[in-house]
Amino acid sequence: EDQVTQSPEALRLQEGESSSLNCSYTVSGLRGLFWYRQDPGKGPEFLFTLYSAGEEKEKERLKATLTKKESFLHITAPKPEDSATYLCAVQGNSGYALNFGKGTSLLVTP
Amino acid sequence: KAGVTQTPRYLIKTRGQQVTLSCSPISGHRSVSWYQQTPGQGLQFLFEYFSETQRNKGNFPGRFSGRQFSNSRSEMNVSTLELGDSALYLCASSLSDHQETQYFGPGTRLLVL
Numbered sequence: 001e002d003q004v005t006q007s008p009e010a011l012r013l014q015e016g017e018s019s020s021l022n023c024s025y026t027v028s029g030l031r032g033l034f035w036y037r038q039d040p041g042k043g044p045e046f047l048f049t050l051y052s053a054g055e056e057k058e059k060e061r062l063k064a065t066l067t068k069k070e071s072f073l074h075i076t077a078p079k080p081e082d083s084a085t086y087l088c089a090v091q092g093n094s095g096y097a098l099n100f101g102k103g104t105s106l107l108v109t110p
Numbered sequence: 111k112a113g114v115t116q117t118p119r120y121l122i123k124t125r126g127q128q129v130t131l132s133c134s135p136i137s138g139h140r141s142v143s144w145y146q147q148t149p150g151q152g153l154q155f156l157f158e159y160f161s162e163t164q165r166n167k168g169n170f171p172g173r174f175s176g177r178q179f180s181n182s183r184s185e186m187n188v189s190t191l192e193l194g195d196s197a198l199y200l201c202a203s204s205l206s207d208h209q210e211t212q213y214f215g216p217g218t219r220l221l222v223l
Contacts, residue, residue: 034211043114043200043214044153087153095166096143097155098202098212 002027002092006101013078013108021073021086021104029093033071035064036087038103044087047073078108111137114203114215122221128189131218135182135203142184143212144176147198156199159184160206188220196222 005024013019025033032051036044048057050066057064061082063074073086085105089098115134123129135142143166144156155168159178176186182203188195198219202212 032211036214041219043216046211046213049211089153096141096158096160097166097168098143098145098153099155100145100153102152 002090002094002099004088004090004099004101006086006088006104008104009102010105011107013075013106015079015108015110016077018074018076018078020075021088021106023071023073023088023101024069025071025088025090026069027090027092027099031091031093033066034089034091034098035071035073036089038085038087047086075106078106080108080110082106083108114201114213116199116201116215116218118218119216120219120221122223123191124223125191125193127191128187129191129220130185130187131199131201131220133184133186133201133203133215135184135201136213138205139203139213140182140206141204141210141212142178142182143202143204144184144186145200145202146170147200147217148196153200156186191222193222196220 003026007022035047038044048064053068085103087103089100141160143158147153158166162178173189178184198217200217202214204210204212
């Protein structure tokens, strides 16, 4: 059974203080690993898709990386508007479903 | 391009009632998936439809059902509502196949009293 574990559950950063969020996974045949951002009361907003180990993608202050067992979302010099819950999901060979972790709640203070 | 739309956005029902939620995918997207999000369980997969056929189903009781129309719009139905069905129901659409990114709508917040 596919499993996704995100850590930490919650993270508080000062504005400008860089950090990384972790997503560990076990899946039968990884088809894709997805990162989303979710603001309170809204649907998840797509950030990145990673398909194979060694792949990296960047967008503004965010950079996602992938190994065979985990993915990291690096946040460089975060701003208060980066505060949100970050969700990691995997899609395996078993079907079309995304299997989500519980998320990391990030708070960036001025 | 318009995003995924879901209606209604908020709904209050009582135990034993049934509810129908609607989802319109991004134009050109043929796959629609439904997820339930609760504080305790997080996001859990309900089912996925492509070309009016259910291709995948999550581990939910038969009270949860869905369908997809020829224009790719989808509905999900929950019968005999229970208190535990209170959740944010999210619809996501993708072009068609595996590895395709799923784009989520704003969700329907269901409260069962």
